[in-house]
Amino acid sequence: MAEILGPQKLGPLTPLVGEWEGDAGVDLSYHNKDDETSETGYFEKAWFRPIPIVENGQQTMEGLNYGMTAWRHGEEAMAPFHDEVGYLLWDKANGQVMRCFAVPRGLAILAGGSARARDRTLRFKAEPGSRSYGLSQNGYLLERATAVAFESTFDIHDDGTFSYRSDLVLKLAAMGKEMHHTDRNTLHRVKRIHPGAENAG
Numbered sequence: 001m002a003e004i005l006g007p008q009k010l011g012p013l014t015p016l017v018g019e020w021e022g023d024a025g026v027d028l029s030y031h032n033k034d035d036e037t038s039e040t041g042y043f044e045k046a047w048f049r050p051i052p053i054v055e056n057g058q059q060t061m062e063g064l065n066y067g068m069t070a071w072r073h074g075e076e077a078m079a080p081f082h083d084e085v086g087y088l089l090w091d092k093a094n095g096q097v098m099r100c101f102a103v104p105r106g107l108a109i110l111a112g113g114s115a116r117a118r119d120r121t122l123r124f125k126a127e128p129g130s131r132s133y134g135l136s137q138n139g140y141l142l143e144r145a146t147a148v149a150f151e152s153t154f155d156i157h158d159d160g161t162f163s164y165r166s167d168l169v170l171k172l173a174a175m176g177k178e179m180h181h182t183d184r185n186t187l188h189r190v191k192r193i194h195p196g197a198e199n200a201g
Helices: 011-016 139-144
Strands: 018-031 036-050 054-056 059-072 082-091 096-103 107-114 121-126 135-137 145-156 161-172 177-191
Touching: 011 059, 011 082, 011 096, 011 145, 018 161, 036 177, 096 121, 107 145, 135 145, 139 145
Parallel strands: none
Antiparallel strands: 018 036, 018 177, 036 059, 054 059, 059 082, 082 096, 096 107, 107 121, 107 135, 121 145, 145 161, 161 177
């Protein structure tokens, strides 16, 4: 029997609504204290909640605000090593999806790409100096860890999970070259966000 698909007001963002957890995160980054590049495993919580319709003149967008927080394995009872807040936006008329977020390192990114209403893979890209999808960073980072490019992919899976991969290319003064700071994880929904499902898992 064919799957019956209901309306998706939020377009390709619809499956993300809810609260999520994932314990298979891997962060590849340069560690200043050890002067080396290595991988770190992490546990992560994320949430995505619908926001009111956004209107920019003739442009109309649906969206979610979201947060993603990660703890190194073995440090779940301590302070997280990564915290991110932002918005995912869907511009149906122009077929664009956007990820607008900031991290408390003095770094803000607006990344975007093309997407259709029922796409299960979302791709976001940003470049410094771009007039549309770009990024901004504080003076210290600009001198010592210049962000050269950012790419990220969200994949929605049939088993109800979603995975992501992010790649922030940095020109590191300490290394004298560029490196790819990458993060990846797969998360499962632990709570649905719906008026009639306050305690649904």
